[in-house]
Amino acid sequence: MAEIIQRDGTWAFDGDTVRITPGLHRSVPLFRQTYGEIAVPLEAVSSVVLEPERKRGRLRLRLREGADPLLQATGGRLPDAADPYRLAVDADRTGVAEYVAEEIRRALLLDRIPKEPAKAYLLPGPPVPVSVRSSDGTVSFDGTRVRIDWADTSERVKRATGPRIITMGDLVQVEWLPNSGHEDGLLRFVTRETVFSKLPPEKDPYALDLWGSARRDLLTALVATAVTARLPHPSSRAGSESDSYAQDSRSAHALPLAADHHDVLLRRLRELGRLHRDGVLTDEEFARTKAVVLRGF
Numbered sequence: 032m033a034e035i036i037q038r039d040g041t042w043a044f045d046g047d048t049v050r051i052t053p054g055l056h057r058s059v060p061l062f063r064q065t066y067g068e069i070a071v072p073l074e075a076v077s078s079v080v081l082e083p084e085r086k087r088g089r090l091r092l093r094l095r096e097g098a099d100p101l102l103q104a105t106g107g108r109l110p111d112a113a114d115p116y117r118l119a120v121d122a123d124r125t126g127v128a129e130y131v132a133e134e135i136r137r138a139l140l141l142d143r144i145p146k147e148p149a150k151a152y153l154l155p156g157p158p159v160p161v162s163v164r165s166s167d168g169t170v171s172f173d174g175t176r177v178r179i180d181w182a183d184t185s186e187r188v189k190r191a192t193g194p195r196i197i198t199m200g201d202l203v204q205v206e207w208l209p210n211s212g213h214e215d216g217l218l219r220f221v222t223r224e225t226v227f228s229k230l231p232p233e234k235d236p237y238a239l240d241l242w243g244s245a246r247r248d249l250l251t252a253l254v255a256t257a258v259t260a261r262l263p264h265p266s267s268r269a270g271s272e273s274d275s276y277a278q279d280s281r282s283a284h285a286l287p288l289a290a291d292h293h294d295v296l297l298r299r300l301r302e303l304g305r306l307h308r309d310g311v312l313t314d315e316e317f318a319r320t321k322a323v324v325l326r327g328f
Contacts, residue, residue, distance in 0.1 A: 033134040035090070035127045039119040042090065044135055047073055049092060051115055062113040062249045066101075066157060069115055075099065075153035077146055079135045081120070081128050088120040090128050092135075096148040100156040100260035105252050108209055113249060148266065156260030163250045166210075166243025167233075170218065172254050174261065175199055177220055179239065188312055191302035192236040192324050197222060199261060207255040209241070210248040216241035218251045220258075225323075234316055236323050299324050 034043040040054040040063070049071040053063040075098040082089045094102060094116065101115075111117060120128040162171040168181040168189075179195040201222045210216035219238035232238040241248040300321065307317040 033131040035118070035120070035124060035131050037118060037120055037124065040115075042118055042131055044131060044138075046138055049073070049076065049135065051092075051118075053115065060110075060113040060249070061246050062109075062252065063115050065250060065253065066115060069154070071099075072153055073135075073138055073142060074144055075149065076135065076139060076144065078139070079132045081125065081132050083125075087122050088125045088128055090118040090120055090132060092116040095146065095153075097151075097265055098149040098153040100152050100154065101252070101256045103152075103265065104205055104207055104255040104259040105209075106207070108207070109252065110209065110249075150266045151264050152260055156256045157253050159257050161253050161257050163254055165218070165239050165241055165248050165251050167239040167241065170239055170251060170254050172257050174257075177202070177254070177258060179236075186233050186240075187306055188234050188303065188316070188320055189236050191299050191306065192320065193299060195236050197237070199258075202258065202262060204262065205255045205258050206238075207252060209252070210243070210245045212245040216245075216248055216251075218255055228319065230316065230319060234312070234320070236320065 032043060032045050034041065038054050038056045039059060041050075041052045043050045043052075051069045051071065053059050053067070055064075071092065071094070075094050077093045077095045079090065079092050082091055097103065118128075159172055159174040162169060166182070167185050168179055171178045171180075176199065177195075177197040179197075181189045181194070183190075197220050201224075203221045203223060203226055206217065206219040206221060208216045215232070217232040217238050217240060219232060219235065222237065225235075225237050228235065228237070230238075232240040239251060241251060303312070303317060303321055303324065306312045307314075312320065
């Protein structure tokens with residue numbers, strides 16, 4: 032067993048798995064503490080390095096492309112401090128860190144782990160159900176559907192459409208950008224019908240606009256990862272996927288409207304009409320949002 036324990040967390044390697052446990056110190060980001068322990072199978076690892084810094088070192092585990100839904104969902108956009116595959120190492124522990132790294136490298140050679148992209152996710156992602164409260168509302172995922180409940184501070188156009196429920200069968204992909212504190216982030220659920228939508232996130236009823244606490248909004252990556260882990264792996268997607276989604280969208284027809292939803296639909300359409308008249312929505316935004324409401328019913 033090769034192990035290094037630091038304030039930032041603990042890495043332990045038993046020859047088959049790199050077990051990464053976040054530290055409990057208050058300096059450890061909320062995202063890493065919430066994501067919890069990660070068991071990385073050796074077959075998911077591409078390489079490991081010890082990066083020297085001015086006063087300390089940093090262990091970095093590189094995973095094979097397509098092996099981890101977290102990396103797939105966040106696209107390398109996690110802040111360094113929140114990246115669970117980096118470990119800050121005190122200067123007097125760099126020798127131990129190098130030993131752990133060397134043990135992982137030796138195992139990679141002995142087991143002849145390929146460096147090519149993985150054809151399936153080798154890590155499971157966070158467990159479900161998972162729910163995160165962000166600056167734009169609360170997003171929840173139970174393994175089969177996503178639900179967004181808008182906050183009181185959300186744009187009126189979003190509140191007018193009501194809670195958004197998206198089934199896995201309708202989802203194409205998840206787009207995630209972190210709230211940096213200087214620029215807003217977003218969590219967008221791209222469906223077959225909205226794959227070509229150009230609505231800005233603050234008015235898109237399928238997207239959360241992340242503009243509040245960067246620390247809290249970062250937790251939306253948990254939902255993005257849990258959903259990504261249950262979508263088809265990137266390697267299985269056909270090259271003509273976008274064309275087929277567009278065709279499905281054009282050929283889709285509206286289902287009969289349930290009678291008990293009639294009043295709710297009318298109220299939401301009237302609210303959208305008021306937003307349009309008040310100049311909150313442009314003609315194009317009004318038409319698109321109205322179509323979303325109608326499809327939702």
